[in-house]
Amino acid sequence: xxxxxxxxxxxxxxxxxxxxxxxxxxxxxxxxxxxxxxxxxxxxxxxxxxxxxxxxxxxxxxxxxxxxxxxxxxxxxxxxxxxxxxxxxxx
Amino acid sequence: xxxxxxxxxxxxxxxxxxxxxxxxxxxxxxxxxxxxxxxxxxxxxxxxxxxxxxxxxxxxxxxxxxxxxxxxxxxxxxxxxxxxxxxxxxxxxxxxxxxxxxxxxxxxxxxxxxxxxxxxxxxxxxxxxxxxxxxxxxxxxxxxxxxxxxxxxxxxxxxxxxxxxxxxxxxxxxxxxxxxxxxxxxxxxxxxxxxxxxxxxxxxxxxxxxxxxxxxxxxxxxxxxxxxxxxxxxxxxxxxxxxxxxxx
Numbered sequence: 001x002x003x004x005x006x007x008x009x010x011x012x013x014x015x016x017x018x019x020x021x022x023x024x025x026x027x028x029x030x031x032x033x034x035x036x037x038x039x040x041x042x043x044x045x046x047x048x049x050x051x052x053x054x055x056x057x058x059x060x061x062x063x064x065x066x067x068x069x070x071x072x073x074x075x076x077x078x079x080x081x082x083x084x085x086x087x088x089x090x091x
Numbered sequence: 092x093x094x095x096x097x098x099x100x101x102x103x104x105x106x107x108x109x110x111x112x113x114x115x116x117x118x119x120x121x122x123x124x125x126x127x128x129x130x131x132x133x134x135x136x137x138x139x140x141x142x143x144x145x146x147x148x149x150x151x152x153x154x155x156x157x158x159x160x161x162x163x164x165x166x167x168x169x170x171x172x173x174x175x176x177x178x179x180x181x182x183x184x185x186x187x188x189x190x191x192x193x194x195x196x197x198x199x200x201x202x203x204x205x206x207x208x209x210x211x212x213x214x215x216x217x218x219x220x221x222x223x224x225x226x227x228x229x230x231x232x233x234x235x236x237x238x239x240x241x242x243x244x245x246x247x248x249x250x251x252x253x254x255x256x257x258x259x260x261x262x263x264x265x266x267x268x269x270x271x272x273x274x275x276x277x278x279x280x281x282x283x284x285x286x287x288x289x290x291x292x293x294x295x296x297x298x299x300x301x302x303x304x305x306x307x308x309x310x311x312x313x314x315x316x317x318x319x320x321x322x323x324x325x326x327x328x329x330x331x332x333x334x335x336x337x338x339x
Contacts, residue, residue, distance in 0.1 A: 022266075022269075026262045026265055026266050026269075027258070027262055029261075029265075030258040030259075030261035030262035030265060031254055031255060031258040031261075031262075033258075033261050034254050034257045034258045034260070034261055035254045038254070038257075056250075056254075059247075059250050059251050059254055060254055062247075062251045063251045063252075063254035063255040063258060064258070066251055066252075066255050067255055067258060067262075070255075
């Protein structure tokens, strides 16, 4: 429960290939899941079965890439003030 | 976590909820939540009882935990972070103790249930959104359209930003849940190997030292994962709160 080893380990753990892969994978998939859920719900509500699902599938893919971009973007782009060191701490 | 001595490895049986008190909807998962809450309370109340200037071990632990999370809140969110410190502290210790208690033999890991982690993430999400709306009012919705982007692209950018915002609600719980489930499934599988190999005569018994050793290593790794995932959940909450307080 020592705070120091925990925070140190998180710095190294986040940089391992497996850590990066897991991180990126979770972000990509979660954006897709949300988008598909929205598309499916809209289709059920409006009775337009494949249309919104298709649109939101594409938007979800874009949102997933945006999530990953936010994680690894150079800090001065997109007006992002959150600094990269903090992002790196997350697994 | 007892391995079933059958031919099939029952890796997911350990996550089954069993009612503790008959007809009440009170499972062993809830028991461990209560234990975690009482342990956290005990650490703070009993740990801080001596109020020594030079802290003992217990008091030092309580003080270090307090200081670490306060630093995390203030460092990530800014001076406003003090307001959210109790929430982040509670969240961190609830998850940390859930992960750590789950490593004890015969214990149950409540953070290995997506319902629990999703519930926690939902609390975080609602608080973050509520705080952003309270602090910024309708200006909060400018979060979904970055300043300086061409207005023509708004129909494309706004849905993508909204999906990206909502995807936190999925990625936050899944990260914790997947880590916990993966670790405990690995424990179960290797433990089953020990039982199966020792059933295969003296040679198998001797060779079963390898899965046993692997499990010993895995305990250490899972200790790291337990602390790390609690930390990740807490710092991501802080980052989201930072976004809510400062908008971009």
